[in-house]
Amino acid sequence: MTASPTVHDDDERRLAELGYKQELKRKWSAFSNFAISFSIISILAGCFTTFGQAWNNGGPVAISWGWPLISIFILLIGFAMSELVSAYPTAGGIYWWASKMGGPVHGWFTGWLNLIGLIAVTASVDYGCATFLNLVLTNTVDGWDGTLNQVFLLFVIILVLHGLINVFGQPIIHTLQNVSVWWHVFGAAVIVLILMFVPEKHQGVSWVFTETFNNSGFADGSNSSGMFWLYVLPLGFLLTQYTITGFDACAHVSEETVGASRAAANGLWQSIAYSAVGGWILLLALLFAATDVPAINEAAGFSGAVLETSLSSGFFKAVIIISTVGQFFCGMSCVTSMSRMTFAFARDRGLPGSRVLSKVDRNGTPVNAIIFGTVAGLFLTLPALYEAPNGAPLAFYAVVSVAVIGLYLAFLIPILLRLRMGDRFQPGPWTLGRKYKVIGWIAAIEIIVVSVYFILPFSPAGVPGNADFDWKAVNYAPIAVGVVLLAVAAYWFASGRKHFTGMRSNVSE
Template identity: 60%
Template sequence: MPEATEPKELSEDEKHLARLGYSQELNRTWSSFSNFAISFSIISILAGCFTTFYQGWNNGGPIAISWGWPIISLFILIIGFTMSELVSAYPTSGGIYWWAAKMGGPAAGFFTGWLNLIGLLAVTASVAYGAATFVDLTLTTVSSGWADGYSLTRIYVIFLIILVIAAGLNVFGGHLMAIVNNISVWWHVAGAAIVILVLVFIPDTHQALSWVFTHEVNNSGFNDNQTSGLKFWFLVLPLGLLLTQYTITGFDASAHLSEETSAASEAAAKGIWRSIAYSAIGGYVLLLAFLFAVQDPEGVSAGGGSVDVIFGQALPEGWHFLVLLISTAGQLFCTAACMTSCSRMTFAFSRDGAIPGSKIWSKVNPKTKVPTNAVLLCAVVGAVITAPALVSVNGLPVAFLAVVSVAVIGLYLAFAVPIFLRWRLGDDFEPGSWHNGRKYKWMNLIAVAEIAVISVYFILPFTPTGVPGNADFAWSSVNYAPILTFGTLIVLAIWWQVSAKKWFTGPKHTIDETVLEAFDS
């Protein structure tokens, strides 16, 4: 047997990977900080807190944000702890798909993998599109001529340019993306700090502490826009909590990059929970700064709850431009990181034969050690599924919003499967160096319950006009998430029964069986 296959010649990371059935194909050049950085960049408080602020404002107002953000963040942190334990035991690029297949068999792996991949593709596209809208918005603040030329076609062209740049950075090399993500962390930290300081010192007046923590807004159309009664507290307000759930997602990236991270069993585990914790703290301070800076609450509601309205009220043009520029750059970093995570999941899922054309998408560039074809596939699919954004309904890219609405549900449902399977496995689970001890018994149940509850709210109509049977019902207001989610599950179920279960057997080994037996002995 060649010396290169002898266990003694391998690092501890390579030995661990070999025990899981894989040889080292990707460059293991990512540090613990870089692993944390990619999840922190994908969560991106400079993206979600800006682009989804309206969700919290319109559905509850300040209380949905000042109280909702820390409460939901705590639940998401528990989800993160359960996933940290899993990645420590199974540090592979397949991430949650691989964990599900290991603990629940091929069917669990197949459904989890596709939900995860579809979610990552949609999230990558939606983040890139959000970045494109902010590039356009930033230019609009300094050019009236640019503002006059607004169109969805222009947004889509900017979106395509962003996708090309993100793909180019990823194709060039994994080490480059590690550096980019490291820079991204400091941009997010410094950028958020600058935005907070600007909103503290530049506005002439600020809202009172009591207003930030007690004021209620109902701009949803439900409950006659009243802020009292059970419908407000159990329908409207929970819809506002989706701001937090949408923003703090994508942290499974630390798992997808574990095969490129040194000391992955510890580093990837810490990368997941730390990215959640630090984003929760930073995002909370940032959102509070937004709320304190509100000058005219009625004006914000009239503007659809857009955070840009707050900036327009509180800041002179130059400061307004600076804040948008900081957020836009953060969203560009986020897009590149999303592309990295998506491509690694595509590579890993293809390596195990789950995606049509797997041999193409699982190829690794021998020079850069990057799954180049997987990167390009993610970019092309992102461009295709975003094409409906060219169609306008009342000035909005409704068809595209319908496509990406399934993204977060898909990701969190995929998270729930291995978390539940680990709980079911109980003490038979073999933990890695980072684990939750006996706390898994309640942590995993809470995590699954939170995902189940929040998923219900993700599929509810967001406005009365989206409720079938309503006198003012309009298809443009429908929340297509339940249709797309259940439709996806039905298609996957048919595919599994008709074909996939005959050829998909779960994770495949890429090393010789005798070598695997040597590591297992």
Template identity: 60%
Template sequence: MSTLDKGAQQSADEKRLAELGYSQELERSWTGFQNFAISFTIISILAGCFTTYGQAWNNGGPVAISWGWPLISIPILVIGFCMSELVSAYPTAGGIYWWAAKLGGPVWGWFTGWFNLIGLIAVTASVDYGAANFMNALFGLFGFNLFNGEETGTPYLHGVFFLFLIVLAIHATINILGSHLVARVNSISVWWHVGGVAVILLVLIFVPENHASVDFVFTDRINNSGFGGNMYWFYVLPLGFLLTQYTITGFDSCAHVSEETQGASDAAAKGVWRSIFYSAVIGYFLLLAITFTITDVDAVNAGFGSSIEVLKAAMSESWVKLILFISVVGQMFCGAACLTSASRMCYAFSRDGAIPGSKIWSKVNSRRIPVNAVLFMAGCAALLTVPAYFPNSDGVTVAFFAVVSIAVIGLYIAYVIPIYLRWRMGDTFEPGPWNNGAKYKWMNPFACVWVAIITVIFILPTTPAGTPGRDEFSWSAVNYAPLVTGGVILAVGLWWVLGAKNTFTGPKKTVKEIDAEIDVL
């Protein structure tokens, strides 16, 4: 694109943003590829496929992976298409809460924004905690024990938690250094994920001496949940679907950085569905390769289904080190992108006066970076993950999977609210250049039903010890996803009734209002 064309595109983007009620505060330097890259990076098959592999293994076994991944990817892609249509019509940093407020009014925007914020905080926390866990395991293999990497159980997990705080600090620093740097990092991340997965696939195919049979990978069932076998199909196996539903999430980031993207009405829309599609395809090959290496089921079960234990049982330590290194770097890329998305959502929601201390979180510095929002989101992610410091009696931190569940519940509920509202509007909706045409009439209600189902599934106890009323009940085994999500929504609901409904009018309606709210340091 020539300089003249870039200038014309920039002018068109700023004009469209002004029509939606905002001045160009953030630096619009991201290309369409970089917009796709942040979503592809946040989905990060090098993160989710590795860190939550054990969830599917323990709750369903190979069939939860070989059949669960492709089947669950289909409704996720439908949700992505519905969101692509919305971001094309409304390319703003507020993303989904802005869409909800536009389509349904302030109260819809209010609750959508809070669900989205909860989800983004949780996904940042879960990715960075997972990165810290894999990093510490890698440290242990190299004999580096500063964070108890050579130990097991509670001491190891205590070390992981402190390493997690350091990872969060690193990602906050990267985000504060500049939007352009983050965009470049995300571009590198795409190639790291593609190249890294290619290397891992080659290792998993050619290095292990033996591989599992096709029959094992596509028909074998495992139930390590502790729940009875009669609960396998309707309770245990659905819990295993968290692997797919969690890994392929965070694609709303394309909307959150749309004010920083050139040609956002088209580029951000394509970024949403393409990041889902390519992640689903590449991730499936990766998961199959991992599962085909399993020939010692007892060893994997003894390691609670961890993908790290799968690798250790299948090959020498040198190869395990290589795979963990590739995965850790990918997870670090992912965590940085997650914090970028969370901070932009916090900035946009604060810009409209919806968060306590809004004037603080909506400030940007001289380089147009919302520094305060970055630090605030990192702090919230750390606070949410504190229960992970206290593992259960087996030395397993159930809290990690609780945070994962919070991310899925918060994000997908936020996704589906504007999808429902767009469906309710019918043909009166004014689409952008990228749209679903008449297909929205079945896509949107399908997406709503699917999110309702997974929300119920992922608030359920994941182990008998986490079920209230049972003799073995322990708070360290509780899935606290419904407590956190429900508690926050109850609090902001009361806030709405008691006063916010009189002060929060949705997204600011004019550029003049925005200029009055934002102080540039």
């Protein structure tokens, strides 16, 4: 169904009121807008790649109870952001809102946090995809040993492919997003059915909803101490917090969406809600199939071990392939979102080389922004070449933490600014009304608490001063985010405040 010219005119008029001419092609439907965030959240990616984080830090309860609990908090964050994207439907999204409601300095730090998060989430998704593809090849191709170097090679190939798809596939990229939704829906359904009917035995309901593990190394493995409930278990919530993220993509492609003020707002919160329900069902199916606990523990909680110990070779490969393809779609969507945000931030002179990064080709594709983001993601993931002492992919979890911290801190700033504005805020057609206060404050507190946890060590070997301290086990997320923030602050005082004024209009009166 084609939108009427009036809708297109209204979208372009609203964009002009916000200060920009229509440069990106506006041909995304409301479903396509929803699809990109749903694809980036990707229950076929996060539920599998970070399953071990929850398994080792809390066990089944971190998943069966932790997932729905944290999902509710994330949905409240989504509601707060839906109101903002409805009022300000621009590709800049998060940093633009902060600039509008707070000023250039707020937009500057929000933009850089958002960019760091988007690059990190792109890198982590593609590395997760490489890990699963490596699992397929190890069980299929003779001579393929599945070493860390081979995984990294696959990661580079996947990252390059996603860059090429986004550069040359622009005419059909929105269609690919739609295909991704149905792959995730039907793929997840098939996996759940396989896990329900193929394994010879399953765990009981009591085990799934009450069993606790502590494989983190903290508190001497205790799963009943205060250390377990206040430190170890919250670390397991990274599974949910990482999986259900990247939903700001609805904002970043709003300049390409028809009827953006409503479509982007609805797409944002709906992508969270549907992913929360689908992801919980998928994770419960995994838990019920996790009967060989010692083997899964030996594999550091890797979800592939759950599948390998409960399924025959053929069904195991089928599930891994379904998940790998879903992760590939997810990474493709991440590059799309990241490149749009990079383009918009550069358009407002927020990045070095802004004139180059804000260019689009004749198809309306920000080619330079795509190349920049993929190369940055490659460098960010280099520590994944080193294996942690306990065999767990701590470098991968650190990249995940960078993504979570960067994205959610970027969400926090405009949410707090919205609360500060109060009745001075002029909402769009999708609004929270008076409920914005309670929703905004709950969202803000959750983000602050989560950000503190995800800069903490994941294992005792990563704690400075510990007798078993090993640099390979260090959670480098706070180092990476801290160094970048210091550099961004220095850049702001050196020259950023002179050339970044927030919104830089490129349309005449």
